[in-house]
Amino acid sequence: MRAVEHRFTGPSFTLGIEEELMIVDAETLELSNSIETLLEGLPETTGEVKPELMESVCEISTTPCETVREAGDQLRSLRALVQQTAAEHGLAIGSAGTHPFAMWEDQRVVAHPRYRDLIAALQFVARQELIFGVHVHIGVDDPDKAIYVHNGLRLYVPLLLALSANSPFWRADSTGLLSTRTPIFRQFPRVGIPPYYADWADYERRIGFMVESGTIEDYTYLWYDVRPHPKLGTVEVRVMDAQTRVEHTLALAAVIQALARRFAEDFAAGRPLPAVPREILDENKWIAARHGLAGELVDLPSAERVPAKALARRLGDELREYAGHGTEEAFEALDDIIARGTGGARQLVVWEANNDLREVMREIVEATAGR
Numbered sequence: 001m002r003a004v005e006h007r008f009t010g011p012s013f014t015l016g017i018e019e020e021l022m023i024v025d026a027e028t029l030e031l032s033n034s035i036e037t038l039l040e041g042l043p044e045t046t047g048e049v050k051p052e053l054m055e056s057v058c059e060i061s062t063t064p065c066e067t068v069r070e071a072g073d074q075l076r077s078l079r080a081l082v083q084q085t086a087a088e089h090g091l092a093i094g095s096a097g098t099h100p101f102a103m104w105e106d107q108r109v110v111a112h113p114r115y116r117d118l119i120a121a122l123q124f125v126a127r128q129e130l131i132f133g134v135h136v137h138i139g140v141d142d143p144d145k146a147i148y149v150h151n152g153l154r155l156y157v158p159l160l161l162a163l164s165a166n167s168p169f170w171r172a173d174s175t176g177l178l179s180t181r182t183p184i185f186r187q188f189p190r191v192g193i194p195p196y197y198a199d200w201a202d203y204e205r206r207i208g209f210m211v212e213s214g215t216i217e218d219y220t221y222l223w224y225d226v227r228p229h230p231k232l233g234t235v236e237v238r239v240m241d242a243q244t245r246v247e248h249t250l251a252l253a254a255v256i257q258a259l260a261r262r263f264a265e266d267f268a269a270g271r272p273l274p275a276v277p278r279e280i281l282d283e284n285k286w287i288a289a290r291h292g293l294a295g296e297l298v299d300l301p302s303a304e305r306v307p308a309k310a311l312a313r314r315l316g317d318e319l320r321e322y323a324g325h326g327t328e329e330a331f332e333a334l335d336d337i338i339a340r341g342t343g344g345a346r347q348l349v350v351w352e353a354n355n356d357l358r359e360v361m362r363e364i365v366e367a368t369a370g371r
Contacts, residue, residue: 002212004204004219007233010141012264013324015071015257016234018061019249020052020132020242021079021368022094023086029361031056031102031130034091035110041085047078053115053129055108058082058093064139068254069326075246076370083369094364096343097132097167097181097241100357104130125188131167131181132242136253137234138260143200145267146228150235152263152273153256154194157225157239158284158297159315162308163334164240164252165292166343172357178292178344181241182285185223190216193281194224203228225285235260239285244343244367247333254330258319265322274301292342312338 025032033055042049048061060078065071083093107130109115119126140146165178177183185191197203210216219230225239237256243249266273280298287295293312296305316334323331340346350363 002208004207004230006143006146006200006230008140008143008146008230009233010139011066012139012141013257013261014064014066014137014139014234015068015253016062016064016137016139016232017071017075017249017253018059018135018137019075019079019095020134021058021060021082022096022099022132023056023058024092024094024099024361024365026087026090026092029092029094029358029365031099031107032091033108034089037089038082038085038091041088042081045078045081047074049078049082051110051112053110053118053126055110056102056130057132064137067324067326068250068257068330071253072246072250072330075249079246079368079370092365093368094361095132095242095244095368096347096364097165097179098170098184099130099132100169100347100360100364101172102130103171104128122188129184129188131184133181133238134164134240134242134249134252136237136240136256137229137232138237138257139234140260140264141233143230145264146233146235147197147200147203148267148273149260149263150194150226150228151196152266153226153235153237153259154196154281155274155276155300156259156315157193158281158288159308159311160237160252160255161239161241161285162288162291162293162295162297163255163312163337163342164243164248165288165345166241166243166347168344168347169351169357169360174348174351177290178294178342179241179289182289188223190221191223192225193278193285194222194226196278241343244346244364245333246370247329248337248343250330251333251337254323254327255315255319255334257324258322258327261322261324262319276300292344293338294345309338
């Protein structure tokens, strides 16, 4: 098998954040196929603004940052930049896991070979993928340590989804789920709870087999909730819905960074990870998608069902000692999510007032801008 090149060389615990944002018409609040218009008007900036699969999606990403505070400064700057540029063209920017009333049939695919090949390969499954997420990358300085951190983070996929659930609407319908984005994306191949890998050699062998067999072109065609990203030297967490409020994005990033620090310490001490059946993780993930923080998850590794809010509070308390410098505000935002509900729960409050999805979308645009 051909070796998988990697850059797991450090520095450790650097943080990179990617947000997939909606481009909408400022008047109608409908999605607008306007990524090229947006990109043409952007000045140079720190970080990156780029297209995604659909022309109505704008992805912003930070450079590798040492602290959550630094990443927050970049994210706020990037959001402000794309919002200002959008406004100059009669557009606006919103952030949530789904657009409340958009139809995928109205969206255009970006003119990029990878995306067109994806449509050709997956057909309807890719065409209806009108969803928005936030991805967090954590730098790791050793390949075996990266696999250990990956295996540890997969245990927290359900709770991270419960904390981030922000997509209760789909195609102008209240779905009854807090994260509708989750079952939509589940239709893709190679998604969901990731495999457990014994070590870097095991990962390298299994990925090499898939590439050599022609199943995938490279490891970036694995879209699991957590995945090693050898080219970047990071472990990437992908399960979360896009967050309307930037402070909630940063809260999730702070939790993931602190978890990575804790697992790196466990790796150095030679502590084994708890053996948790994949089916329990998958069941917990379903409960998180259905109920968000209002559900009861199976506590790991015991078999007790515990309110997700209680698990979130306990995790926040445990992780504060592993939190990096400048994370105080991020952990305050975590407390805000637990106390006042996820973005999806807040969307439902707006919806229940008048059953008006444009009012919901207007609230999303305003909160995305920090107003």
